[in-house]
Amino acid sequence: MDLNSFQRINREIQKKGIEIFQSEIERFEHEDGQIKNIIMKDESQHSLTAFFFRPPMEQQTSIPKELGCNINEMGLIQIDDFSKTNVPGVFATGDNTVTLRSLATTIGAGTNSTALIVKELVEENFAM
Numbered sequence: 643m644d645l646n647s648f649q650r651i652n653r654e655i656q657k658k659g660i661e662i663f664q665s666e667i668e669r670f671e672h673e674d675g676q677i678k679n680i681i682m683k684d685e686s687q688h689s690l691t692a693f694f695f696r697p698p699m700e701q702q703t704s705i706p707k708e709l710g711c712n713i714n715e716m717g718l719i720q721i722d723d724f725s726k727t728n729v730p731g732v733f734a735t736g737d738n739t740v741t742l743r744s745l746a747t748t749i750g751a752g753t754n755s756t757a758l759i760v761k762e763l764v765e766e767n768f769a770m
């Protein structure tokens with residue numbers, strides 16, 4: 643994210659009365675598994691009842707990388723609208739390509755890419 647976008651988002655957040663603390667997280671405290679406090683490296687602490695974060699993603703296997711598939715900055719296999727990767731003949735669908743993960747998304751994308759794979763196979767083998 644560029645500096646301008648970062649500053650714009652910060653302003654929008656502050657307009658909503660949300661405070662921004664910029665320090666590294668040291669640890670969390672909980673009570674019976676329920677999050678209670680966040681302790682920062684600068685020793686400040688803040689009480690909280692929920693915590694949202696975006697964990698870094700990585701592929702389960704090195705196969706996509708070994709095949710030469712482009713991996714985007716979020717750790718997902720880069721595909722086009724038809725589930726094609728940058729490597730001819732290699733398609734990807736499902737959790738390895740999207741952040742919004744669900745069975746419906748996976749099945750929908752899988753159905754579409756299957757149709758395209760069949761089309762490519764037919765064209766490859768029965769080209770006139």
Ligand SMILES: Cc1cc2nc3c(=O)[nH]c(=O)nc-3n(C[C@H](O)[C@H](O)[C@H](O)COP(=O)(O)OP(=O)(O)OC[C@H]3O[C@@H](n4cnc5c(N)ncnc54)[C@H](O)[C@@H]3O)c2cc1C
Pocket residue numbers: 702703735736737738743744745746748
């Ligand atoms: C805890 C949890 C709860 C969820 N609840 C819901 C829900 O309620 N509703 C919903 O719609 N979605 C839910 N999801 C999301 C949903 O399960 C996934 O979006 C969906 O299963 C993705 O399908 P997929 O085929 O892309 O990946 P997966 O289902 O993860 O399948 C990938 C397969 O590849 C195999 N594999 C990995 N590496 C290798 C290898 N090197 N060689 C061979 N095989 C390999 C794995 O063993 C796995 O079987 C949930 C996910 C989680 C984790």
